[in-house]
Amino acid sequence: MKTPLILSLAFLSLASFAAAETTITLSGVHNCCKGCANGITKAAADIKDVTVTPEGDKVTITAKSKSNAKKAAEAILAAGYYGASDAESDAKESASAKPGKKLTAATVTGAHLCCNKCVTAVADAVKTVPGITGSNIVAKEKTFTVQGEFTEAELIAALNKAGFTGTVGN
Numbered sequence: 001m002k003t004p005l006i007l008s009l010a011f012l013s014l015a016s017f018a019a020a021e022t023t024i025t026l027s028g029v030h031n032c033c034k035g036c037a038n039g040i041t042k043a044a045a046d047i048k049d050v051t052v053t054p055e056g057d058k059v060t061i062t063a064k065s066k067s068n069a070k071k072a073a074e075a076i077l078a079a080g081y082y083g084a085s086d087a088e089s090d091a092k093e094s095a096s097a098k099p100g101k102k103l104t105a106a107t108v109t110g111a112h113l114c115c116n117k118c119v120t121a122v123a124d125a126v127k128t129v130p131g132i133t134g135s136n137i138v139a140k141e142k143t144f145t146v147q148g149e150f151t152e153a154e155l156i157a158a159l160n161k162a163g164f165t166g167t168v169g170n
Contacts, residue, residue, distance in 0.1 A: 022069040026059040026076065026083025030121055030163030035114035036081075043079035044072035052076070057163060059083055080112030082165040101152055103170055109143045111159060111166035118164075125162035129154045 031037055031054050040054040049064040050072045059076060063069035073085060113119055119139045126135050126146055132155075133148035146155065152168045159166055 020064065022063050022066045024061040024069045024073055025086045026061070026073065026081075027057065027086070028161075028163050029054070029057050029059050029076075029081050029083035030112065030118065031057055031059070031081075032117040032121065033115055036112065036118065039079055039112055039114060040076055040081055043075045043081070047071050047075065057083075077165050078110070080110050080164060080166060082160045082163055102149055103152060103155075103168075104149055105145065105147045106150075106152065106155065106168050106170045107143050107145050108155070108159070108166040108168055111144070111164045113137065113139055113141055113144070115139055121162050122159065122164055125158040125164065126155070128161075129158045 029040065031040060037054045040059055041052050044050050044052045044061065047063070047068050050068050051062045052072060053060045053062075059081075061069050061072045061076075063072060076083075111122055113122065116139050119137050122144070123135060123137050126132055126137070129146075129148075129150050131148045131150040132146050135144060135146045137144040155168060156165070
């Protein structure tokens, strides 16, 4: 009777291990082409025991630990993508946005711009920010500039709503 007991314990251990996986879903992520999907997946490729699956505007992160799932979400943000998370504080708007600070020009670094569809999506987002009068957004570039009179918080919020993130400097 020892064998069935050992098998039962082994099965319970495997079931506990499988239940320990963490899944985070990011929604509203910009993912218009294979370049975007590859960029999302590649962002978390170096994090151990993590699987990233981009499907449309949703990205599913599955990891063996909560900390690695969070690292993957942070890596996707750092790669220029943004999505609302179903897990508390795993994906967040930029903490650097200063709500009342008016800018007349800014350089945005880190937004994902792999193709003209990305450029159009970012340009459309930027156009929604009150006071922005111009921008210089080019495919495959790592930075772009915006001009006008606007707040950093409004710019970041517009990018986030379009599924992008970036760092604003002036």
